[in-house]
Amino acid sequence: MSEQNDRDKREGGEPQDDGFQPYPPVNHPEDQPQYGQQPPRYPQPGAHDGSNAYGAGDAANAAGQPGYGAHYGGGAHGDGSNQYDGYGNAGMNFQVHPDLETTMVQPVRDVSVWNPIKYGFKIVFKRANPWLIWGVALALLGFILPSVLSSFATGGAWDAASLQASAQESWQSQLLNLVFGIVVLLLGPILVAMAVAQVDGGPLGKERRVAQGNYAKTLFTSILVGIIEVVAIFVPVALLVFLAFVSGGEEFGVLQGLLVLAAVVVGIVIALLLAPISVLATYYAAEQGLGPVAAIKASWQQGRPHLWTLVGYSILNGLITGLLTLFTCGLGSIIAIPQAYNAAAYMYRQVSGGAVPDMR
Helix, strand or coil: CHHHHHHHHHCCCCCCCCCCCCCCCCCCHHHCCCCCCCCCCCCCCCCCCCCCCCCCCCHHHCCCCCCCCCCCCCCCCCCCCCCCCCECCECEEEEECCCCCCEEECCCCCCCCHHHHHHHHHHHHHCHHHHHHHHHHHHHHHHHHHHHHHHHHCCCCCCHHHHHHHHHHCHHHHHHHHHHHHHHHHHHHHHHHHHHHHHHCCCCCHHHHHHHHHHHHHHHHHHHHHHHHHHHHHHHHHHHHHHHHHHHCCCCCHHHHHHHHHHHHHHHHHHHHCHHHHHHHHHHHHHHCCCHHHHHHHHHHHHHHHHHHHHHHHHHHHHHHHHHHHHCCCCCHHHHHHHHHHHHHHHHHHHHCCCEECCC
């Protein structure tokens, strides 16, 4: 028995009473005094310096952890503060649009040209009350009544020469048209707020609070946008037209015709390049409560990366609604006007990263 004990001591073990050889000592990490402790410079949860191994967003990336897409509304992954977890560039927020019965997407993977147009028409017919009612009112004020008044001023004639004479001679008709235009302008902020609320679906009513709180901001934003468009378009166009008539003298030649054509093209191009402002600015004011300058700045900054998408949307939706109005002798404006408000609201939500119903 003494020989067994001597052998145990040589092998590093303690002799046992039962005579069995004990297990040799091994290097178990849990036996180390620092086991379970974070390395000295390892970032602790909550200390977000941009290199947190847990993937939680830091102050500069509060929208979420890198690699999993931005989280609309901020918050770290899985903290329950968001309605969805981003994946790539798109995600579902697990809500269903109550009117269209389709899942809400937040944010969209790609800003679409066609989805806003499709949504605009679909929601107008799905929610005929109130949209077609508003469409009738706006069509009467903005298109039908001015056309009827112009017709009466020219004795019922509808030819271009008679309408031009009416515009020059009948100041009463022009004054009424101005009044109708002002009424439409004053109603605009309410329609913008309604369209933004409609994107979320359900009974309309939130737009009243939005309109009351941000009515003045939305109104002045629309006025400022109009001034910018007039100045940006009018100055170069007027200059080209002026050069055409000055250089032509009493005769209107080919060069003058080309200058006038160039003026028209320049005006159209400038109007299209201003699409981020003209399409989006009033919606930033209505929903986010931004002032006129801040709303225009935000619409340009967030809309500029999608400039050509917005240009394509402006052209396509303008052609569709224009042809609809033309081929129905103005009656199509009952649908086209509310469709334009709703389509623009959908486009705004796409660009700003908000929730929109999935129209795929």
